[in-house]
Each structure stands twice: as structure tokens, then as C-alpha cells.
Amino acid sequence: MNAHLAEHFDDPPQQKEAAMLGMWAFIATEVLFFGVLLAAYIVCRWRFPAGFADGSRHTDLLLGSIETAVLLASGCIMAVGLREIQLAKQRSACLAIVITAALGVAFLVLHGMEYVDEYHEGLIPTVRYLQNGTDADSMEVFFCLYYVITGLHSLHVLIGVVLLLVIAERTRRGHFSPHYYTPLEIAGLYWSLVDIVWIFVYPGIYLAGHSA
């Protein structure tokens, strides 16, 4: 009898299939969560091209690009972690997951620095918004959406970091082996979601209109 098999499943493959399909279904719902916000962003951008381009220019392209690099690197290392556990190398798998989580933390710190800068520049709607000029109002809509989208994304990163730390601890204690690593794979799937959402956020918010 497999120790990880819940009593309502027939065999481990069935349990794994259910867990993986459940995670994919969850990812589908997440795509729609962010999809609404990105749709709102596209609609508003189409209505106010000048204000939104202006907004993009006020974002920190350098920090945004470093964050992108950090997040993509973390996704890659997470994939390495999965490979290591498949090869029964628990120690290096654990290390890879810890590094992934650390890069997640780095992402959050960098993003926090962006928020602090924006506070000083007076770019935070209703809290401290000091912009004037013809496009100031539509730029405010840009920053509203910017905070909602990046805020929700950062929340997902934060949840991901906690999740990864739990998984790292379980890996260290030897819960996973080449025969059973479903939670690790699921955490990896979640982390990929966090990555992929950012791949849409970064060009849409930071790059579009930046050089115009």
C-alpha cells in the first residue's frame, strides 16, 4: 500500500492525474482573474492612448526589467528542482526550491522599491497623486490599474513563496522521491503561472509606449 494514497482513489496514477488536472483547472480560473484586469487595461489604454503612454514612461523600466529577469530565472531553477527530485537528488532539489523562493522574495523587494519611488514621485492615486497636465486624469486610471494588477500579482508571488518554503521543508525531510513528487510538481505549476502572468504584465505596462 502506498502511504500517500488517499482512500477514495484506486491507485497512485489516478490520484496524481486528479491532482494535476485540479491544478490545471485552477490555473484556468487564475487566467480569467488576470484576464479581466488585462482586458480592462486594454480597453482603457485604447480609450486614453496618450495618458497611458505617459503612465508607462513613469514606470521604472530598469527595475521592471530586472524583476522580469529574476522571475524568469526563478522559473528555470524551479524546473531544475523538479528534475533533481526525479533523479532522486533530494538535497539539490531542496536547494533549487529554496533559491526559487529567494528569487521570489527578491522580486517582491524590487517591486516594493518601485512602489516607494512612486510614492515619492506622487504617482499613487488617492493616496499621493501629484501629477498635473492634460493627461494627468487618464494617467491616474493607468496607475489605478497598475496597482491593482501588480498588487494582485505580487500577492500571488507572496503565496508562491510561502508554498515553495513548505515544499522545500518537505523535500528536506525526504517526503518526496522519484515515485512521489506530486506536490512539488504542483507548486512548480503554480510558480509557472506567476511567471506567465508577469510575461503579459511586463510588456503591457512597462514597455508599450515607453519610447514614444
Next chain:
Amino acid sequence: MTDVFVRDSPLRRSYLWQGGHTLRSWLLSTDHKRIALLYAASITLFFFLGAVAAALMRLTLIDPQGRLMSAETYNKTFTFHGVVMVWFFLIPSIPATLGNFLVPLMVGARDLAFPRLNLFSWYLYMVGGLFTIACLLLGGVDTGWTFYTPFSTMFSDSHVILAVVGVFVVGFSSILTGLNFIVTIHTMRAPGMHWYRLPLFIWGIYATSIVMMLATPVLAMTLCLIGLERLFGVGIFDPSLGGDPVLFQHFFWFYSHPAVYIMILPAMGVVSELICCGARRRIFGYRFMTWSLLGIAFIGFLVWGHHMFVAGQSMYASMAFSILSFIVAVPSAIKVFNWVSTLYRGTIDFHAPMLYALGFIGLFMLGGLTGLFLAAVALDVNLTDTYFVVAHFHYIMVGGSVMAYLGGIHFWWPKITGRLYSERMAQLAAVLMFIGFNLTFFPQYLLGYMGMPRRYHQYPPQFHALNVLSSIGAVVLAISYLMPLFYFARSLRSGASAGPNPWQAAGLEWMTSSPPPEHNFVETPVVTEGPYAYHEHEEQA
């Protein structure tokens, strides 16, 4: 009587006994059957709360002056009615109770794929419900269940945030329930139970789950934006900040139109089961039935703009949405024709579940056909925001979904409780419901056609007679809703033992004992034939 039943073995070997008897054993149970009963109890409570609001409205409308309540109170009453009935009764009704109970039984599994997530969904439902009750106790909300901006964000000074949080939370319950069903249906079917052997109830739940999972996040995020807009002045829907209030309507109806299919698709599944058993016939056109369920779910995502013909969307968008709305009638009509064809040459037994199912077909047809009126742009411009619309969606949601839900409860009651109920009383309630329903809502078609707008507590005197008629109908309807409470209570106390299969129905759920044991089947069943093998068996006999 009770003692005899307690001592007899089916109950002792059932989920009602095996899981323990304490309140704790129910509140922490991960057994899908117990969770189904938790849902059943809580949605019944919310149903009657929503029904009280409806009764108060019908009482106000007896008088053209509407003196019973102020305009503001009236607004809050219909908002409460809408919010509670849509999110706390109709959407969870069939999926969370019958679906929870029957999906594992019908596919031949021991439980849903994620039992703890299932229990968590019920707690989310309750937390959402508490927010809604709190909102009511603190003074209510007056935006209508649709929360249209900019009224909900800028002008309403009622408890919009509480209401929105309640719906937001219950939305997650719905998403997780859908996810659980999808995974269960995909991965946990018994040996031999391939896709085209699944009962249509499972197909209905499957199509519904897809809609729940893919539409509800949109609602959740949109409501989140309303909350942020009220709290922090984020200006996405606020025209004074350059935002777009119509964008809210797009997002809202992107969820809320498919939400209609969350309510009706499982009802169609239930009715297919009831019709086949009641007529003792294999379903006519099984594959058409499955694909029309999926077709409705899919096209349902593309018709939301028909709620916005007068909201200032482009004429071309309206034309496209109008055509798509007509197209969704095709799979719906296929279903009605196939049910009727199933009855042809059947041996029809007019027991209570069958009466509900036949009532469903009639009312759903009236609701569906008037939907075509509203899908035509030129007609909708006249009929929108009148009682015609109110009558239309009540025919679908109450005439359709509630009839099917009650039909299903009557059909599977012996399976759920192991007891029989008074067939005579149940038949009487079903007939009374059909009469009461038509008496309540058919006059509203006429009122709407004559131009009476919805959501007002006063009206010109020429509408008086039809409004009184509608209120009288509501009394009949109320009696027919209360009746099951009594004969079901009596059935629980002293009903005769049902045996595993009192209807001689086909389907895996009838092969196990009533009530089923904790893990549903003593041995995992092996499926060797398609569903509804009534005809063949009787021909052989």
C-alpha cells in the same frame, strides 16, 4: 416506528450512521453525501429568506400606491431577493446538493476527487452567506442584484461593500465546487464508464462546472474592482475619472449570462433522468443531448451583450449578440424535442418527480420562447426593464431550475434518506406549484407587454387587476413550497423504508443500498452498458 427503522440494517450500514452522530461529525465531514445535506439545509434556509422578500414585494404591489414600504425599502427588498436567490440558492441548488450527492455515486466513485476542498467550499458558502445576512441586518443594499455602476460605486450610500464581499466569497465556493466535479468526472469514473455511458445528469453537471470555473473569476474580479473603487476611488468604472461604467456591464454580464446556464444546465440533466425513468424509455438522441449541453455552455459565453442593447453599445455589436442569442435557442430546442420524443410510446407514470419534470418542460418552453422575443433588438428596446423581462427569467429560473431541483429532490429522496414520502401530497404540491407559478408570472408577461417597468413599488391604476392576480398566484406558490417541508419531515419521522431502488430506475446510484454506505459501493461497480437501459430490459422481459 423509529426504533424499528434504527435497528434495521440499511440505516446502520449507511453514511447517516457510520460517520458518527455528533454535530462535529457533520461539520467536519468530508463525505460528499453529508456535505450535500449541509448544503441542502443551508440553501433551503436562504431560499425561504429570499422567498420572504418576494412575498413582501408581492404584498406591496397589491396596492397601486405601494404604501406598505417606501421606495428605498422596496429597492432593498428586491436587491436582497435577487442576491440571495441567485447566489445563495439557484447557483448552488442542484450542483451543490444533488450534484454533490450524486456525482460520485453516478460515476461509480467513492467520493469526489478533493473531499476536503468540498467541505471548504461549504464553509466559503456559509461565510459569504454571513456577509449577506450582516448586510441585511445593517440596513441592506439598494443597487439591485446587478450592482450597476456608477450607482453602486458613486451614489448608493447603502452597504454595497458587504454585499459585494459576500458574493465574492460565495463565488469561490462555486469555482471550487466546479473544479472538484470536473476532476472527479475526468479521473474517477468506474471501469467501463466511458464518456458516452455517463448519465445526462453528469453531463449537465460537467457543462455547468466548466461555466462555473471559467465565468465566476470574472465576476469575482469585477466585484473586487467595485470594492476598490468605493474604498480608494480607483476610477476604472467612474466616468468623472475617465473610467467607463458600461465596461462594468460587459464584465458583469460576461459572468451573469453564463450564470443563467449554471442554473439551467444541471436542471436539464435532472429532467433527463426523471423523464427517462418516468416514461421507462431510453433517452431519445443521447449524443445530441450531450453535445447540446456543451453547446449551450459554449455559446452561452458569447451572448452577454443582449443585456446591453439599450446601454449604448454599438449597433453592430447588438446585431452580433442578437444573432448569437438566437443560435443558443437551437441546442435548447433540441433538448425539448428530445424529451418529448422520449415520452413518445413510453409507459408514462405520473408520479411526483415526473410531474415536476413535465412542468419543467412546459415552463422552460414558455421562458425560452419569450427569450427569443428579448433577443430581437427591435422588440427588446420596448420590453427591456419591464415586467416582461421579469416574467421571462422567472420562467427559466423558477419555472425551470426550481421545478427541476424539487423534482430531483423528490426522485432521489428515497436514495438520500432511505425513506418514502406521501406520493399523494407530493403530486398535489407539484400540480399546485405549476398552477401557482403560472398565476404569479403569466400576468407579468402581460404587464410588461403593456409597459409596466420593473423595480417600482408604485404603478398606474390600469395595472391593478393583473398585479392582484399575480399576488394571489404568489400565495398559491408559497403554499406549494411549504408543503414539501411537512411531508418530507413526516417521511423522515415515519416514512416506510424505501429499499435500494423504489422507482426501478437505471443508474449506478440505484445499485447500492438506500441510504448508501459511507464509501458508496461495497465493491467498485463495473459498467457494461449505456445509461437508461429501460426499454431493452422490458422488451427482454
